[in-house]
Amino acid sequence: MGNVVVWKPAQYAIYSAYYLMKMFKEAGLPDGVINFVPGDPELITNACVKHSLFAGIHYTGSTQIFRDIWKAIGDNIHNYKNYPRIVGETGGKDFVFAHNSCGVQELATALVRGAFEYAGQKCSAASRVGPTACR
16 A cells, blocks of 8 residues: 555664564565664654655654654644644553452452553553552
8 A cells, every 4th residue: 555664663662672573574574564763763753754755653652752743743744745643642651549449359350451451552551550459
């Protein structure tokens, strides 16, 4: 269909992303469909959002950086062939409080679902549970 992905992993995710990309290639992913580009985030992002064929971004990270990306897209909107799709997962992960009256089995189920639904790829994924949650 002519669509391609530029995958710029986060600084601390390069190693795991590299091996995931190797698995994609071993599974038969054709060259040029996903372009694995680790490196300077500002340089790579600017090159992408300034290109006339830029079609969208899915960003996970800080709110301030996402605002900067959104602004850069707005500043370049007149250059694009189409309006880009913009998705931002910002603001960190959630912690969990549980009332003393909650059922332990129900709490465990909710914690697992909260942390791992959508493969944990949502800004509301539970990532912290304190010891008082299980009393």
